[in-house]
Amino acid sequence: MTTTVFLQLVTNGIAQGAMYGLIAVGYTMVYGIIQLINFAHGEFFMFGGFGALAVYLWIPPVQHLPLLAALPIMLVGGMIASVVIAVLAERFAYRPLRNAPRLAPLITAIGVSILLQQLVFLWYPQPGGGKVQVGVNAPVQFPTFAGKPFHLGGVLIQRANLLTVIVAFLCMAYLAYFVAKTRTGRAMQATAQDPDTARLMGINTDKVIVVAFVLGAAFAAVASITYGLRFGQVSYDMGFSAGLKAFTAAVLGGIGNIYGAMVGGLVLGIAEQVTTGVLANYHATQQWGTAWQDVWAFLLLIIVLLVRPQGLLGERVADRA
Amino acid sequence: MTSTMTTEPGPAGAVGTSVLEARGVTMRFGGLTAVDGVDLTVGDREIVGLIGPNGAGKTTFFNCLTGLYVPTSGDVRYKGTVLPSKPYRVTQAGIARTFQNIRLFANMTVLENVMVGRHCRTKEGLFSAIGRGPRYRAAERDSRENARELLDFLGIGRHAGSLARNLPYGDQRKLEIARAMASDPGLILLDEPTAGMNPQETRATQDVVFKIRERGLAVVVIEHDMRFIFGLCDRVAVLVQGRKLVEGTPQVVRADERVIAAYLGTPYEDGAAGAREDEGTAS
Amino acid sequence: MADKVPEWGSASQPRQPDTLSAQPQRNAAVSPALAKALIGLGALATIASTFLAWTWTTSFPGDLSVTGYPGGNQVITLVVGVLLLVALGTAYGLPGLRWLAPRGHVRLLRGLALAGAVSTWYILLAVAIELNGIANWVTGSWVALTATALPVAGAFLLADDRHEAARPPAALPRWAQTVIILAAIISAMFIADYGITTSFTEEFIGFALAVGLAAWGLNSSGVLARLTELNARNRVATSAAAFAAALLFVFLQTSDQYNTIADDILIFATVALGLNIVVGLAGLLDLGYVAFLGVGAYSAALVSGAASSRFAHTALPFWAQILIGVGVSIIAGVIIGAPTLRLRGDYLAIVTLGFGEIFRIVVNNLNGVSGPSLTNGPEGVYGVPDLSLFGYDFGKPHVLFGVTFGKFGNYYLLLLVAMAIVVFIYARVNESRLGRAWVAIREDETAAEAMGIHGYRFKLLAFALGASLAGFAGTINAHLLNTVTPDQYMFSASSPPNSAFLLAAVVLGGMGTISGPLLGASLLYLVPAKFEFFQNKQLLLFGLALILMMRFRPEGLVPNKRRQLEFHEEEVAEAEAHAVAEADASEAEAVA
Incomplete structure (x- = not known):
């Protein structure tokens, strides 16, 4: 294996990992504050992609713009879709269970996840009907960049990958500013540390929780659009495995730790690409390559839980055991 | 504490004289030292009180004794052997505890709660539970009888069949004690057993603690209620900011200027009731 | 949901005597006698209507066109009508029927009346819609429509008499308890059998509506609670009866068709x-x-x-x-x-x-x-x-006791044993x-x-x-x-x-x-299997069901009555001691 090939794998891994990281931020913020694994977060992610696609398909002028100019408009659509869904889910499914036994909100989260997936599936064009002819389970096409990838040394950099990394960086910079400098951000940190005391100090914890859901969903929408751009498709069930990976990333970086989420995402993305790439590169291990990618990611999760359960950067969760 | 006494190791010498020996227990959380070099010895059938203002480290010290926390330094011996650092092993060894904020198994019956306390004195596993041989039945009957006896001992036998969460508050505290006693401990640690009780119930709890002693147990009590502590304990230790300030008989502690200054702020007779109420709302 | 738990508690653990006999509030607008008569008349008419044809054509599935004996969903209406008459007996205080309504008979009547009416009306509506018009109704349809409406009117004119259940009567002899359990479980099996063997969607919906509403009535009248208690007291008998009923199911099947579902x-x-x-x-x-x-x-x-x-x-x-x-x-x-x-x-x-x-x-x-x-x-x-196994080939048909067992019948027997093993392990370990x-x-x-x-x-x-x-x-x-x-x-x-x-x-x-x-x-399997309409929406509905269950009834349809199932033998003695002690305590308080 040459260095170039290796670097190519790392580059692809960074783009993939940045996307995981963007999704993982939502998991980790919500978990840090209310200790809920929001299984539906993968579906918030999926909604973002479909929201953006809806804007693209239903507002014809957008289609005639250059993609780079259309993207901000699509982004707004995607964010609205996923944020609205997240706020609704928080308000009507999770909030009433704030003081319930811990199994109850987890099961509700599963329910929300299945419900959202199936809601989108309902609108899938069925074979023989509808405008777009796709098979029942086929993914839906997403616009992609037309231009050629950039060359850097021998390494190819896809336009969509470059965009993903830039956007992820901007998002994290904003998040860092938000958490450290704004009132709401500090309230969020306080709530994560000790919700009861935060409430006593006059912080509206309900609002803080909604903000965490909103931010998480908005980031997920961004991630979803980068997913669409990179793979040229979105599908109703894309949230399942992306969500699983993103949660792995959140645990990897240290649950509750927003920077950890991005670090975990990058590590997972790179590890995944490099492992499969290296395995596929040699004849003896060839068959253990691409098809097994998710298995390696899962093994990584198990190993991290065994070796460093608090994650790479350390978890930040109020201990209420 | 004379250091010559406490440094004598060996289980043989300790049995019968001291049940618990904690030496130099220190617990640090990051930069914060919650418990700082505390020694405590509890003799056979002795009732020891642990008092101190909120945040003095009393409960943290308890958690160090029961394996919930592993002390940063120092060691704890029970009847001469160093205590293991896992809560379930500590209970197995013979130290049982109650919790400051009641932690019953709310959706189990009162009797079941006490039977759970019996857990570490029984062994029946999966296969005997399925097979239900004579030995299993006998063990189960023993646990049940033991639990009933303890419930009667604490005067809540009539509630045996109801769910723990439906019990009145005072009875929930008693149930916690019954559950702790089910593990046949040699030492029982009570964390604020009279919190939220009225004066009558507090007096009744005093009698309960004396009765527990009569059964051959040593007791350590954390409490804010001075009258309760001074009427109950053979010896009282005062913890302030993680350090042991004074230790001695109730008379000695009551008279000690430093205790009055550090803990009450005002002389005992005037301040006790008020101090207690303040602590109650804060905790 | 919050008020359900104490209700349960009071059913099994008697409180002070005065709460037991809370007098129902009587509504004097309509004389209860008239309302009861309305129910009785309606029930009889309902039964009669099932012997008439409900439509003239056989093109509606289940053949409702026969005069002389009930067919298709008419059977459900008939059964509900008979149950309604029995329940009316409790309203008249007939001896031997009072146990049917420990917590008041009005809800029982309401539930059953609704079960009959809703299920029947649904079928009649389905006839009208699927065969294009009310013209497809015949005299019998109108009779059924009116007859099933009467008990509903009667039952809702009666004032609600829901009250706390009285202390269970002195324990019946063991054999009588066993007979009741067996009867209850066999009936449950017949209901399940009917549900599994329904052959078209309308039939299943009519069935589900009737069962659901009747179950609501039985539950709020307190009879289900009594049965549960009885089952808890006789666990061996209950398990044996359940096993026997499950065996009976497979012997009732004439073909392998429904054994696959089972x-x-x-x-x-x-x-x-x-x-x-x-x-x-x-x-x-x-x-x-x-x-x-x-x-x-x-x-x-x-x-x-x-x-x-x-x-x-x-x-x-x-x-x-x-x-x-x-x-x-x-x-x-x-x-x-x-x-x-x-x-x-x-x-x-x-x-x-x-x-x-x-x-x-x-x-x-x-x-x-x-x-x-x-x-x-x-x-x-x-x-x-x-x-x-032991020379018994599960793939081939066998004849046992005069009944032919196809492949799925054979496996049914094996699965029943497997389930019994799991139930046994669960119960013992629990x-x-x-x-x-x-x-x-x-x-x-x-x-x-x-x-x-x-x-x-x-x-x-x-x-x-x-x-x-x-x-x-x-x-x-x-x-x-x-x-x-x-x-x-x-x-x-x-x-x-x-x-x-x-x-x-x-x-x-x-x-x-x-x-x-x-x-x-059973529900999660049967409902989608019987509703073709659900085929591609069932996951959606299950997601929704999970959310709603956690929100409104987190304990599920069958709440865990841990207290009741455990220590049932000492319970009565304990409850008595408890009542005495509480009385003492309140006296002492009064003195102080």
């Missing part, structure tokens, strides 16, 4: 019960449970002698297959559980979810191309031979040191550890036991279906068993109970 329900329910140990008792959320079923099924299929198996020449006896299936499942369970169960409880959910997904990927790829050759990839292992330790961990792990419970070890044990039971069911499943493929074992798919459905069955039925998951599994 088999699927049994497998589904058995696995759900296994999951209930993990989720309901130990409080561990296992979202990849069906993967353990898959592990068991694959392990058994590979050594069953199936031609497509990697080890086609290895045909081990069934007991050895079970051992291997269970063993491999346990190993998988320990591999997943050991690192995860040490950590925060929530991590288990995500790791098991991942495991479920990984299992599918792995068996898909162990096909000799993208991985070593083991599982034959997406095609799976097919041609798994039918079982043959009430043991082990079960108490699990529930204690579920309730408060820190306190449990302070009581000397090694939390990690017991959680791992629960997880491994759950895995082994699923593996056990999987070995049978492999033979029943004759094939094992990866997509039979997914997190969510449109047909049970899959992990989402299993969880839904446990949650819907009631966590920590035996009958809950059985009921939940």
Whole structure:
């Protein structure tokens, strides 16, 4: 294996990992504050992609713009879709269970996840009907960049990958500013540390929780659009495995730790690409390559839980055991 | 504490004289030292009180004794052997505890709660539970009888069949004690057993603690209620900011200027009731 | 929901006498005598109407065109009418019928009246709509329409007389208790049988409406609570009766047609019960449970002698297959559980979810191309031979006691035994040191550890036991279906068993109970199987159902009456002592 090939794998891994990281931020913020694994977060992610696609398909002028100019408009659509869904889910499914036994909100989260997936599936064009002819389970096409990838040394950099990394960086910079400098951000940190005391100090914890859901969903929408751009498709069930990976990333970086989420995402993305790439590169291990990618990611999760359960950067969760 | 006494190791010498020996227990959380070099010895059938203002480290010290926390330094011996650092092993060894904020198994019956306390004195596993041989039945009957006896001992036998969460508050505290006693401990640690009780119930709890002693147990009590502590304990230790300030008989502690200054702020007779109420709302 | 719990408590644990005899508020607007007469008249007319034709054509399924005897859904209306007459007996205070309504007869009447009316009207409406117009109604339709409306009017004119149940009467002789239990369970079996063998959607909807509303009436009249209590007191008799009733089911089948449904329900329910140990008792959320079923099924299929198996020449006896299936499942369970169960409880959910997904990927790829050759990839292992135990070939028809058992009838018998084993294990473990330790961990792990419970070890044990039971069911499943493929074992798919459905069955039925998951599994299987309309929306509805259940009835349809099921023998004596002591206490307080 040459260095170039290796670097190519790392580059692809960074783009993939940045996307995981963007999704993982939502998991980790919500978990840090209310200790809920929001299984539906993968579906918030999926909604973002479909929201953006809806804007693209239903507002014809957008289609005639250059993609780079259309993207901000699509982004707004995607964010609205996923944020609205997240706020609704928080308000009507999770909030009433704030003081319930811990199994109850987890099961509700599963329910929300299945419900959202199936809601989108309902609108899938069925074979023989509808405008777009796709098979029942086929993914839906997403616009992609037309231009050629950039060359850097021998390494190819896809336009969509470059965009993903830039956007992820901007998002994290904003998040860092938000958490450290704004009132709401500090309230969020306080709530994560000790919700009861935060409430006593006059912080509206309900609002803080909604903000965490909103931010998480908005980031997920961004991630979803980068997913669409990179793979040229979105599908109703894309949230399942992306969500699983993103949660792995959140645990990897240290649950509750927003920077950890991005670090975990990058590590997972790179590890995944490099492992499969290296395995596929040699004849003896060839068959253990691409098809097994998710298995390696899962093994990584198990190993991290065994070796460093608090994650790479350390978890930040109020201990209420 | 004379250091010559406490440094004598060996289980043989300790049995019968001291049940618990904690030496130099220190617990640090990051930069914060919650418990700082505390020694405590509890003799056979002795009732020891642990008092101190909120945040003095009393409960943290308890958690160090029961394996919930592993002390940063120092060691704890029970009847001469160093205590293991896992809560379930500590209970197995013979130290049982109650919790400051009641932690019953709310959706189990009162009797079941006490039977759970019996857990570490029984062994029946999966296969005997399925097979239900004579030995299993006998063990189960023993646990049940033991639990009933303890419930009667604490005067809540009539509630045996109801769910723990439906019990009145005072009875929930008693149930916690019954559950702790089910593990046949040699030492029982009570964390604020009279919190939220009225004066009558507090007096009744005093009698309960004396009765527990009569059964051959040593007791350590954390409490804010001075009258309760001074009427109950053979010896009282005062913890302030993680350090042991004074230790001695109730008379000695009551008279000690430093205790009055550090803990009450005002002389005992005037301040006790008020101090207690303040602590109650804060905790 | 909040007010349900104390109600239960008061039913089994008597309070002061004055709360027992709360007088119903009488509404003087209509004389109760008139209302009762209305109900009686309506019930008789309802019964009569079922002997008339409800339409003139046979093109509506179930043939409602016959005058002289009831057919199709008329049978349901007839049964409800008869029940209504019996319930009316309680309203008139007929001796021997009072036990039907310990908490008041009006709700019972309302429930049954609604059951009759709603179910009948639904069918009549379906006739009118599907055959295009009310012109398809005949005299009988109008009679039925009016007749079923009368009891509803009567029952709602009666003032609600709901009150706390009185202390149960002196215990009946044992044989009488057993007879009641047997009768109740056999009736339940007949209802289930009717539901399973309904042959068209309208029939099933009419049936479901009637059963649902009648169950509501029976429940609020307190008779179901009495039955539950009786069952709890005679657990051996109940289990035997349930087993007998389940056996009776298969003897009633004239063909193998509905045995396939019954088999699927049994497998589904058995696995759900296994999951209930993990989720309901130990409080561990296992979202990849069906993967353990898959592990068991694959392990058994590979050594069953199936031609497509990697080890086609290895045909081990069934007991050895079970051992291997269970063993491999346990190993998988320990591999997943050991690192995860040490950590925060929530991590288990995500790791098991991942495991479920990984299992599918792995068996898909162990096909000799993208991985070593083991599982034959997406095609799976097919041609798994039918079982043959003690010379009894499960694949061939047999005649037992004059009844022909086809393949699915044979497997029904085996599955019944398997389920009995799982129920037995569950019941025994639930009430043991082990079960108490699990529930204690579920309730408060820190306190449990302070009581000397090694939390990690017991959680791992629960997880491994759950895995082994699923593996056990999987070995049978492999033979029943004759094939094992990866997509039979997914997190969510449109047909049970899959992990989402299993969880839904446990949650819907009631966590920590035996009958809950059985009921939940039956409902979750039957409803989509019978409603064609549901076919592509069932997952959507299940998602919604999970959310709504957690919000409004987290204890499930069959709430866990732990207190009632346990210590039932001492309970009466205890309750009495309790009442005396409380009376003493209140006296003492009054004095002070």
